[in-house]
Amino acid sequence: xxxxxxxxxxxxxxxxxxxxxxxxxxxxxxxxxxxxxxxxxxxxxxxxxxxxxxxxxxxxxxxxxxxxxxxxxxxxxxxxxxxxxxxxxxxxxxxxxxxxxxxxxxxxxxxxxxxxxxxxxxxxxxx
Numbered sequence: 001x002x003x004x005x006x007x008x009x010x011x012x013x014x015x016x017x018x019x020x021x022x023x024x025x026x027x028x029x030x031x032x033x034x035x036x037x038x039x040x041x042x043x044x045x046x047x048x049x050x051x052x053x054x055x056x057x058x059x060x061x062x063x064x065x066x067x068x069x070x071x072x073x074x075x076x077x078x079x080x081x082x083x084x085x086x087x088x089x090x091x092x093x094x095x096x097x098x099x100x101x102x103x104x105x106x107x108x109x110x111x112x113x114x115x116x117x118x119x120x121x122x123x124x125x126x127x
Contacts, residue, residue, distance in 0.1 A: 010072045010099055014079055017097075017104055018065040026056060034103040041109045061085050075099045080112075089115040 013032060020029035030052075037048040039055060046054065062083055069080040077097040084090050092112030098105045 008072065009102075010075070010077060011070055013099060013102065013104065014070060014072070014077045014097055015067070017107075018067070018079075018081070021059045021062050022064055024059045026052070026059075029056070032104055034100060034105045037104060038106045039109070040107070042111065061087070088117065091115055 016032055017029065020026070020032070033048060033051075035048065037051065039046050039051045063086050064084045066082045066084065067079060068082065069078070071078045075098065077099065078094065079097065080092070080094045082090050082092050094110045094112060096108040096110070098107075
């Protein structure tokens with residue numbers, strides 16, 4: 001096993017979260033995020049309903065996630081990835097996952113190199 005990409009049940013749960021976006025499978029994502037799921041960015045912290053309203057449409061621009069690093073310790077995971085878009089430059093982020101009872105309970109995203117169009121859209125969505 002690589003020390004950069006871990007395997008196991010919890011790592012598979014994190015991968016399933018990203019795969020739902022790649023496959024435009026909202027039902028799969030709804031099944032793995034907890035009822036009290038929260039999502040935080042440098043702009044704000046939102047609940048599950050707001051996440052699906054605001055963030056889920058992003059699945060339409062994502063072609064593929066390339067996971068560079070995936071570390072899991074207990075019920076926490078850290079992922080660094082490059083997201084390939086159908087159009088435009090790719091972007092990089094790091095996400096911190098809190099896992100609970102086989103579900104994703106929370107995600108905190110930290111933006112890496114982001115194209116200006118995505119940063120502007122994210123800032124507007126947060127207002």
